[in-house]
Amino acid sequence: MNIKKYNSKVITKKSKSEGFGIFTDKNFKKDELVFVFSGKIVNWQKANYQSLQIGKNKFINPYKNNPGVYLNHSCNPNCFVKYPNKITSIKNIKKGEEITIDYSTTVGTKKWKMECLCKSKNCRKIVEPYLEISDKLKNKYKNHTSEYLLQ
Numbered sequence: 001m002n003i004k005k006y007n008s009k010v011i012t013k014k015s016k017s018e019g020f021g022i023f024t025d026k027n028f029k030k031d032e033l034v035f036v037f038s039g040k041i042v043n044w045q046k047a048n049y050q051s052l053q054i055g056k057n058k059f060i061n062p063y064k065n066n067p068g069v070y071l072n073h074s075c076n077p078n079c080f081v082k083y084p085n086k087i088t089s090i091k092n093i094k095k096g097e098e099i100t101i102d103y104s105t106t107v108g109t110k111k112w113k114m115e116c117l118c119k120s121k122n123c124r125k126i127v128e129p130y131l132e133i134s135d136k137l138k139n140k141y142k143n144h145t146s147e148y149l150l151q
């Protein structure tokens, strides 16, 4: 099996549902830095499915050796993006769990849509950009949304 170790904290390997994913290599407490999503800053023309959006027309394309390449979405995530690019735990996470964020807390591109197969109880099936999610969900994520979306 292809397992890549980045540091003492996370590894990437094949995930059950969605190709590769990032997994913890230790326990994390709530509000702890898990890893930094580092890469090249690009505009929308150069953005791709691995990019993290950090502004209206500003994205980070992760470096090939950054775990961000494999950051999957979940409708019941255990991490969020502490703006602009610190992947941080929302709750306590056990060693071996997959790291996920809710893409709706970072995506500001209108009409963007993604089918979701995360299998959470609260799975929305279709993931939409921040501006198109319900007020209830916006409220749930009020402390976990990328700041550029709140301006």
Ligand SMILES: [Zn+2]
Pocket (backbone or CB within 6 Å): 074, 075, 076, 116, 117, 118, 119, 120, 122, 123, 124, 125
């Ligand atoms: Zn889902």
